[in-house]
């Protein structure tokens with residue numbers, strides 16, 4: 085089959101690799117019809133994860149048709165159309181029993197390494213380095229899905245791939261991040277990052293009853309999309325964000341703040357330079373500019389929600405502000421299995437059509453080009469869906485997203 | 490050479506050790522850290538009432554022990570690892586484990602375990618280059634649904650002893666399974682072979698075996714990526 089393989093920093097290639105096969109009785113093989121590129125993939129693309137190995141098949145947002153089943157998978161059938169959570173979960177451990185499926189005890193085949201780093205190992209993830217199991221990912225024609233009896237969700241007829249594919253990750257991720265904001269009536273939520281995760285977080289915060297959402301980024305079309313999603317927006321290159329948030333909230337500060345950017349936050353001025361230098365010499369693995377800003381901007385007694393991904397160490401976290409203001413932090417890879425069914429209902433009800441975030445659809449063969457434009461935000465790229473089925477035809481771009489309203 | 494247990498001659502210090510060991514084995518104390526560096530086998534005997542011949546008894550050190558210790562040859566390798574298993578009672582886990590033939594399914598380096606009698610079994614572990622190491626083990630204590638302690642008998646390729654304990658965690662938290670094991674590298678050419686059997690890092694090795702036990706009991710299979718496809722260029 086053809087698959088997107090990581091071959092080094094800024095280097096992904098579409099290669100011919102062996103077809104996946106059933107290894108365990110609870111496995112399934114899915115023939116992929118749609119697969120997306122995620123902001124998390126950019127952390128790998130940018131070479132920030134030292135446990136990537138050349139040749140790893142990447143990608144963790146995928147869906148398709150069941151073509152093969154292990155003998156213990158009886159709740160789905162060959163031919164079923166399914167979406168696949170990016171977190172791999174056994175369904176029966178302490179954490180799975182509590183729906184904390186991104187913390188599954190049994191899905192990382194080699195947890196020893198990550199335990200040295202984190203104490204305990206979170207769940208395995210598709211296509212996301214050997215820290216989280218080294219599973220082959222889903223930017224490919226086929227994928228092997230372990231624990232398929234809990235890791236495949238059947239999609240009812242009448243919904244397009246574009247409407248349901250983001251149930252694999254970014255819709256639940258935005259939703260859980262909003263839920264983690266502990267939204268109360270009248271609350272204002274400030275969200276850093278208007279990438280795909282930020283976009284779903286904005287809509288989810290409003291669904292969960294936030295009075296106002298203020299979204300922060302610097303990329304014009306992303307800010308535009310945030311506005312269309314119902315947020316007020318701030319361009320952090322044009323305005324001092326902390327001051328602006330204080331003014332916009334009557335001097336109180338946002339009730340909840342969200343870091344939907346993660347470890348590669350763009351830093352301004354001297355501070356940004358400091359983190360880049362620290363990261364370059366590996367004294368710091370992650371750049372927490374947004375996290376710092378968010379903690380300081382949050383109102384007293386408020387909540388810090390962190391869907392943005394971090395992998396290692398950060399420097400100069402304003403712990404004094406965090407402690408003395410009595411803040412609460414909530415974070416984690418998303419417990420996709422928990423949210424998926426109720427968000428599917430939301431889509432079926434017509435509460436939301438997640439396809440709003442897609443700016444590009446292209447053949448799987450064009451993945452290297454996709455990574456390049458997604459990383460550099462070229463061609464107004466916000467979210468790319470790759471189609472293994474499409475021939476390597478000229479690139480199809482949907483309606484260009486309006487850059488002004 | 491075999492030396493019988495001499496429980497009559499306990500120095501107060503050694504008695505304290507034995508009690509603390511006893512407490513660990515039966516579930517009172519929780520961790521190995523801080524316990525004396527040389528008495529697992531002795532403690533296992535003391536708890537069972539000392540029915541098997543063994544070196545370095547509960548109290549007094551044998552001359553041989555004293556000599557090897559002074560020469561720094563005795564450094565036994567001791568490992569302690571615990572996992573908690575959800576939705577399985579101590580009874581279920583004990584029963585599976587006690588059927589020793591089951592152990593090679595989750596202990597990577599074991600080739601086979603053959604039960605010879607009620608208390609004796611024969612163990613074969615894989616060593617590099619198709620070789621293997623073997624030993625007979627004797628159950629010292631067997632408390633149904635709680636505890637199995639064992640020690641290898643004279644003539645083992647690798648002298649070893651240990652216990653596995655099954656204990657209910659707080660309500661809703663499953664069953665804790667603790668393995669404490671000690672083995673003495675035999676010296677000479679075998680040492681390297683043994684290092685391979687138990688890995689460069691025995692704690693990791695036993696930890697992984699226990700985790701595989703947990704996977705088998707909770708998920709019914711072992712998570713793996715062996716045999717999956719990749720674009721690795723060899």
Ligand SMILES: NC(=O)c1ccc[n+]([C@@H]2O[C@H](COP(=O)([O-])OP(=O)(O)OC[C@H]3O[C@@H](n4cnc5c(N)ncnc54)[C@H](O)[C@@H]3O)[C@@H](O)[C@H]2O)c1
Nearest residue numbers: 123124277279280281301345346349350391392393417418
């Ligand atoms: N928790 C989870 O389970 C989960 C799941 C998916 C993605 N993520 C993470 O969420 C984060 C966002 O993902 P995405 O797909 O939206 O990625 P993305 O890279 O498309 O979006 C990040 C956005 O942050 C903006 N940004 C950068 N620096 C900023 C700053 N200083 N202030 C404000 N905005 C800034 C960028 O312009 C960009 O629009 C990533 O870290 C990703 O790994 C987490």
Ligand SMILES: [Zn+2]
Nearest residue numbers: 122123124253
């Ligand atoms: Zn993702």
Ligand SMILES: [Zn+2]
Nearest residue numbers: 174177180188
């Ligand atoms: Zn689990």
